[in-house]
Amino acid sequence: DFATRVTDSGKTDTALRGDYRHVQPDFTIDQGWDAYSSADHALWRTLYDRQSALLPRYAAREFLEGLTRLDVRDGIPDFRRASDVLDRATGWILVAVPGLIPEREFFEHLAARRFPVTNWIRKPEEMDYLVEPDVFHDFFGHVPLLTHPVFADYLQAYGIGGAKAIALNGQEHLARLYWYMVEFGLINTKDGLRAYGAGMLSSRGETQFCIESPSPHRIGFDLERVMRTQYRIDDYQQTYFVLDSYEQLMNATAVDFTPLYARLRSLPAIGPTEVLASDRVFTLGTQGESHKAA
Ligand code: HBI
Ligand code: FE
Structure with a gap:
């Protein structure tokens, strides 16, 4: 995953694109808005x-409402202005970072209701595919739902849990929860399944794929099941997990994970295309499409 390229000592892999020379100890930088x-x-x-045209059909209503409230169509947002909107909504603010940061600092920001947003934007030839998160992924994908009170509380709880996971050696399991529920989550609504995850909603191809393709499995959220499930980072997901509500995610996470990590250590991982007898299956995927992002 992206974060494996940032070492625990805080030294960054030279392959990361951002400029880490002027970071603060918490890995924040000035956004440098005037330099765009x-x-x-x-x-x-x-x-x-391009992306907002797809949202009425594919995205969760709460995401669209948050995006509208942020009012950022005109250009790369000034994080200070957006922070005012967000702070009024849920008490979160945005901080600028040069790209991926070490897990410990990432979790600390979330625990303090600060969301780290990468300051640089991709190149025109990278419209449809990018290896590292840029400002479009981080802002457009993640910030709209942070205006939602329950999701906002969830992400803070995730950050607090992150520090504990490091102490208990549970990071790999916790990272799967982030991947499947924050980056690639679906939610069941009266109008059918909708996407709310930042990974798909910042990707034109995966926004449609995750809802319409017959290929992936769509399985009801279960905390332990999600935390056991491996994922791939170089293609569309083969399994998506479906929430009934953001409260369901918050409630499942509001417990002490210590016994859960102990149990998870004794259970085998689940492959990204596996289906278990205990799964609540919304759609059983054909796993037929090869869909490498163009
Ligand atoms: N840093 N800037 C940034 N953005 C992320 O999404 C991010 C990170 N560092 C670590 C990280 N994600 C992962 O470890 C997640 O599992 C939390
Ligand atoms: Fe992300």
Whole structure:
């Protein structure tokens, strides 16, 4: 996963793209909003328009409402202005970072209701695929749902749990919860399944794929099941997990994970295409499509 490229000692892999030379001890930097070019802002608008056209059909209503409230169509947002909107909604603020940061600092920001957002934007030739998160993924994908009170509380609880996971050697299991429920989560609504995860909602191809393709499994959320399930980072997901409500995620996570980590250590991992007899299956995927992002 992205984070394995940032070492625990805080030294960053030279393959990471951002400029880490001027980071604070908590890995934040100045956003440098004035330094964006008009081409940078135009690229944001192109990504924004393309993606927002898909949202009424595929995204959770709460995501769309948050995005509208942020009012950031015109160009790469100034994080200070967006933080004011967010702070009024749920008490979260945004901080700028050069890209991926070590887990410990990442969790500390979340625990303090600060969301780290990468300050740079992708190149025009990377419209549809990018290895590392950029400002479009981090902001457009993650920030809208942070205006939702329950999801906002969940992400803080996740950050607090992160520090404990490090102490208990549970990071790998906890990271799967982030991957499947924060990056690639679906929610069941009266209008059918909708996407709320940042990974799919910042990707044109996966926004449609996750809802419409017959290929992936869609399985009801179960905390232990999710934490056992391996994932892949270089293609669309083969399994998505479905929430009934954000409260369900919050409630499942609001317990002490210490006994859970102990149990998880004794259980085998589950492959990304496996289905268990105990699964609540919304759709059984054909696993037929090869769908490597274009
Ligand atoms: N850093 N900037 C940034 N963004 C992330 O999403 C991120 C990170 N560092 C660690 C990390 N994610 C993962 O370890 C997740 O499992 C939490
Ligand atoms: Fe992300």
